[in-house]
Amino acid sequence: MLDIINVSLLLMMIVTALAIARLRSLFAVAMLTGLFSLLAACVFVLLDAVDVAFTEAAVGAGMTTVLFLATLGLTRSREKVTPKDRAIPAMLVAGSCGAVLIYALSGLPEFGAADTPVHQHPITEKYLVTSIDETHIPNTVTTLLASYRGFDTLGEVVVIFTAGMVVLMLLGRCAREREPDQDARAKD
Amino acid sequence: MMFAAAMLAILITMALTLARAVLGPTVYDRIMAVNLFGTKTVLFIAVVGFLFGRPEFLDIALVYALINFIGTVAVLKLMHYGELGWVDTSWERDDL
Numbered sequence: 170m171l172d173i174i175n176v177s178l179l180l181m182m183i184v185t186a187l188a189i190a191r192l193r194s195l196f197a198v199a200m201l202t203g204l205f206s207l208l209a210a211c212v213f214v215l216l217d218a219v220d221v222a223f224t225e226a227a228v229g230a231g232m233t234t235v236l237f238l239a240t241l242g243l244t245r246s247r248e249k250v251t252p253k254d255r256a257i258p259a260m261l262v263a264g265s266c267g268a269v270l271i272y273a274l275s276g277l278p279e280f281g282a283a284d285t286p287v288h289q290h291p292i293t294e295k296y297l298v299t300s301i302d303e304t305h306i307p308n309t310v311t312t313l314l315a316s317y318r319g320f321d322t323l324g325e326v327v328v329i330f331t332a333g334m335v336v337l338m339l340l341g342r343c344a345r346e347r348e349p350d351q352d353a354r355a356k357d
Numbered sequence: 358m359m360f361a362a363a364m365l366a367i368l369i370t371m372a373l374t375l376a377r378a379v380l381g382p383t384v385y386d387r388i389m390a391v392n393l394f395g396t397k398t399v400l401f402i403a404v405v406g407f408l409f410g411r412p413e414f415l416d417i418a419l420v421y422a423l424i425n426f427i428g429t430v431a432v433l434k435l436m437h438y439g440e441l442g443w444v445d446t447s448w449e450r451d452d453l
Contacts, residue, residue, distance in 0.1 A: 170361055170364070170408065171409075173365075173368075174364060174368065174405075177368045177371075177372070178368075181371060181372060181375055184375060184379070185375065185379075188379040192379075196384055196387070197378075197379075197381075197387055200378060200387040200388065200390070200391045201378060201379065201387075203391050203428070204375065204378055204390070204391050204394050207391075207394050207395055207398045210398060210421075211398055211401050211402070214401075214402050214405060214414070214417075215405065219414070219417055222402075222417075223417065223420065223421075226398070226421060226424055227424055230391075230395065230424070230425075230428055231424055231427065231428040231431070234391075234428065234432060235428070235431045235432065235435060238432060238435050238436070239435060242435070
């Protein structure tokens with residue numbers, strides 16, 4: 170059953186990626202990238218990486234789609250046709266990049282293998298056994314993020330907060346400037 | 358067994374929705390396809406939880422429902438108020 174789900178999800182991802190590459194209407198492409206993120210989130214859930222899946226769905230399907238659409242509102246909504254003679258070099262670059270990644274894949278440990286450095290390092294034992302006495306937080310992941318790596322997490326939160334404020338400033342200005350035009354349209 | 362059947366049904370629906378998002382002639386087809394696909398993701402995560410004995414995934418699926426709703430409202434609101442996706446050249450109107 171897991172194989173069927175995995176294969177069908179990955180097939181759908183390939184179809185979406187090909188459609189994104191082929192379509193010239195950029196609005197459709199923005200929508201399809203959101204869809205691609207949702208598919209990726211499903212795959213992450215299957216891999217038991219629920220937090221990564223959640224980030225993927227929130228950022229990929231939610232935020233990025235809105236940013237793409239905001240950009241489309243300020244620019245043209247159709248892609249310029251790429252000259253045919255650029256296709257071969259582009260295919261070469263994409264193909265060799267993919268080949269390098271597939272080669273790197275052979276160096277990874279098997280999915281769920283118990284003898285990886287992550288599982289064998291003594292620090293894992295320390296976190297799993299002693300963290301409850303040191304911090305009194307029942308969830309180990311929360312302990313790591315909020316206690317042992319608290320400053321790191323604080324930095325991340327500041328970065329995300331700043332990015333969110335900047336996005337709100339950019340979108341807010343765009344909406345205000347276009348309001349008179351909007352009224353004119355409503356009267357028509 | 359029941360969950361496996363539900364999962365297959367969800368996967369087929371996902372494929373159909375994807376076809377609408379790729380082919381869909383108008384903008385609204387595509388917006389609705391992505392919104393539907395978000396709903397399918399919610400169902401997918403809920404069913405995956407029960408299928409593989411992790412029923413606590415249901416809570417995560419609920420949060421996805423919230424994201425999906427907010428995302429669609431954002432897209433529609435931006436299209437309406439921010440004139441997003443609209444370009445003031447009439448020859449492009451067939452696209453959007």
